[in-house]
Amino acid sequence: SQKIEQNSEALNIQEGKTATLTCNYTNYSPAYLQWYRQDPGRGPVFLLLIRENEKEKRKERLKVTFDTTLKQSLFHITASQPADSATYLCALGSSNTGKLIFGQGTTLQVKP
Amino acid sequence: SAVISQKPSRDICQRGTSLTIQCQVDSQVTMMFWYRQQPGQSLTLIATANQGSEATYESGFVIDKFPISRPNLTFSTLTVSNMSPEDSSIYLCSVTGSGFNTEAFFGQGTRLTVV
Numbered sequence: 001s002q003k004i005e006q007n008s009e010a011l012n013i014q015e016g017k018t019a020t021l022t023c024n025y026t027n028y029s030p031a032y033l034q035w036y037r038q039d040p041g042r043g044p045v046f047l048l049l050i051r052e053n054e055k056e057k058r059k060e061r062l063k064v065t066f067d068t069t070l071k072q073s074l075f076h077i078t079a080s081q082p083a084d085s086a087t088y089l090c091a092l093g094s095s096n097t098g099k100l101i102f103g104q105g106t107t108l109q110v111k112p
Numbered sequence: 113s114a115v116i117s118q119k120p121s122r123d124i125c126q127r128g129t130s131l132t133i134q135c136q137v138d139s140q141v142t143m144m145f146w147y148r149q150q151p152g153q154s155l156t157l158i159a160t161a162n163q164g165s166e167a168t169y170e171s172g173f174v175i176d177k178f179p180i181s182r183p184n185l186t187f188s189t190l191t192v193s194n195m196s197p198e199d200s201s202i203y204l205c206s207v208t209g210s211g212f213n214t215e216a217f218f219g220q221g222t223r224l225t226v227v
Contacts, residue, residue, distance in 0.1 A: 034215060043116075043204050043218030044155070089154060091216075097160075098143055098208050100216060104154040 002028040004103040006090060012109045013080055021075040021106045023090035031095035033066055033073050038087045038105065047088075048075075080110045114139050114207050118219030125195055125226050132191045133222045135205035140185035146178070149202040149221070158203075161188045195226045 005024045013019050032051045036044035050057045050066045057064050063076040077084050087107045091100040115138040125131050143162055147155040158178055159167040167180040181189045192199050202221045208214055
C-alpha cells in the first residue's frame with residue numbers, strides 16, 4: 001500500500017540556521033508533491049508544489065527538491081525564524097483524481 | 113485562491129448523536145474534499161464530493177456513517193452519524209484550484225469531541 005514517511009521526531013534548530021525536512025514515499029508514483037504548513041488549531045496552508053519532472057523549486061526562503069528515483073523530497077527553510085515554528089506536511093498528488101495523500105508531518109521548533 | 117468557512121469550529125457531543133459540519137467556499141468549485149485528522153495524526157481523506165453526484169468514499173469510510181451533501185458549487189456538509197468517542201477528531205473540508213495539480217485550500221477545521 002502507499003506509504004509516506006516524514007521525520008516523526010520534532011526538529012529543533014537555532015534561529016538563523018537552515019531547517020531540512022524529509023519526505024519519503026513508497027508504492028506510489030505521484031504526479032506532483034506539495035508542502036503545507038499547519039499551525040495548532042488551523043487547517044494546512046499551502047507552501048510549494050513541485051511536479052514530477054522538476055528537480056527543485058524555490059520561493060523566498062523555502063526550497064524543495066524532488067527525487068523520483070529515490071522517492072524522496074527535501075524541504076529547506078533557510079535563515080529560519082521563530083515564526084517558522086509549525087508542523088510541516090508533505091502531500092502526494094495524482095494528476096487524474098485531485099486527491100492528496102498526506103504524510104504525518106514534522107514539527108519544527110526554531111529557538112531564538 | 114479560495115476562502116473556506118467551516119462551521120462549527122468546535123463541538124462537544126454525546127455518543128449516539130449526529131453532528132453536521134458545514135463548509136462554504138467563496139467561489140464555485142467542482143470538487144470538495146473532506147478529511148479527518150485524529151490527534152497527533154496526519155490528514156486522512158474521507159470522501160470527495162462533486163456537485164450533482166454522490167460522494168466517493170475512501171476505503172474505511174461509508175456513507176451511512178459519514179453522509180455528505182453537495183447541493184451547489186459553493187457548499188457542502190458532512191454529517192458524523194451515531195457518534196462514538198473514536199470519532200473525536202478534527203474534520204476539515206478542502207478545495208483545489210482550477211486543474212488538478214494545484215494547491216489545496218482548507219477550512220479552519222471542526223474540532224469534535226465525543227463524550
